[in-house]
Amino acid sequence: MTRTAIETVVFPVAGLGTRFLPATKASPKEMLPVVDKPLIQYAVEEAIAAGARTLVFVTGRTKRALEDHFDMAYELETELAERGKQDLLDKVRDVLPEGIHCVYVRQREALGLGHAVLCAQPLVGDKPFGVILADDLIDAGDRPVLKQLAERYAATGRSVLSVESVDPSRTRQYGVVEPEKRDGPFQPIRGIVEKPAPEDAPSNLAVVGRYILTPRIFKLLETTAPDSRGEIQLTDAIAALIDEQGVDCLEFEGRHYDCGSKLGYLQATVDYALNHHELGADFAGFLRERVRSL
Ligand code: UTP
Numbered sequence: 001m002t003r004t005a006i007e008t009v010v011f012p013v014a015g016l017g018t019r020f021l022p023a024t025k026a027s028p029k030e031m032l033p034v035v036d037k038p039l040i041q042y043a044v045e046e047a048i049a050a051g052a053r054t055l056v057f058v059t060g061r062t063k064r065a066l067e068d069h070f071d072m073a074y075e076l077e078t079e080l081a082e083r084g085k086q087d088l089l090d091k092v093r094d095v096l097p098e099g100i101h102c103v104y105v106r107q108r109e110a111l112g113l114g115h116a117v118l119c120a121q122p123l124v125g126d127k128p129f130g131v132i133l134a135d136d137l138i139d140a141g142d143r144p145v146l147k148q149l150a151e152r153y154a155a156t157g158r159s160v161l162s163v164e165s166v167d168p169s170r171t172r173q174y175g176v177v178e179p180e181k182r183d184g185p186f187q188p189i190r191g192i193v194e195k196p197a198p199e200d201a202p203s204n205l206a207v208v209g210r211y212i213l214t215p216r217i218f219k220l221l222e223t224t225a226p227d228s229r230g231e232i233q234l235t236d237a238i239a240a241l242i243d244e245q246g247v248d249c250l251e252f253e254g255r256h257y258d259c260g261s262k263l264g265y266l267q268a269t270v271d272y273a274l275n276h277h278e279l280g281a282d283f284a285g286f287l288r289e290r291v292r293s294l
Contacts, residue, residue, distance in 0.1 A: 029259075
């Protein structure tokens with residue numbers, strides 16, 4: 001198998017985001033800010049750190065805000081330049097570094113994550129690619145998870161996805177893998193099940209939104225039947241990929257925030273604010289006072 005570098009990363013951002021309505025009525029949940037950057041920007045920075053040069057956004061009805069975020073903002077930039085606000089101008093321009101190419105494809109109906117990934121096929125072509133779900137925010141310090149997955153792919157040529165151990169009572173919220181062993185961070189997986197009941201779960205290792213996939217996944221997605229809710233699940237196509245080519249998982253080190261849920265989003269906001277270079281100290285002072293009065 002050829003081991004091409006991972007140059008393309010797909011960002012499915014076409015979900016309905018119902019858990020965040022009405023905030024997600026007119027803009028995708030991936031545009032929700034954690035302190036001062038939208039979730040999608042953290043994801044894009046992770047992709048670029050992993051070597052990506054082409055970013056494919058699979059968008060839905062609310063694509064405007066997202067396209068604008070990664071586009072030039074002539075009026076804003078002119079205004080900031082005229083006012084001599086170079087630091088702010090740099091922040092706006094740094095959103096997308098030179099040489100990075102953004103492309104957009106529409107998922108006309110939210111028919112599931114697997115369907116969203118399949119929509120990216122014409123833009124990805126016959127190459128391995130990454131997938132990041134921006135609402136799964138991961139703080140892994142100087143070891144970004146997608147970079148670790150890309151390095152593993154480079155060494156093995158096999159698809160690889162990130163997992164973390166969750167409380168066994170929560171397996172219904174995730175895709176859950178059956179690892180061959182648990183004696184190291186990377187493991188081949190024997191199987192994967194979408195949202196199993198705790199008693200049916202093959203382990204407590206849940207898939208978190210980072211994947212490197214071989215292009216074979218597209219053929220498998222084309223023949224994946226919709227589930228009982230009419231959605232095409234990426235998990236089902238990965239199950240078929242395990243049988244055909246083998247797939248590995250990485251139990252990563254780092255903190256994962258489920259920013260698709262309000263609680264996870266608030267936890268991320270608090271932690272990122274505490275770590276923020278400008279406001280961390282003041283925010284910590286505020287929190288100390290606040291906690292004392294609870
Ligand atoms: P979620 O399972 O969190 O669904 O999607 P959702 O619709 O975004 O949110 P809720 O559950 O209604 O609150 C996981 C990821 O897959 C994308 C989402 O944008 C998110 O990044 N997705 C999901 C799509 O792009 N298309 C889909 O049809 C479904």
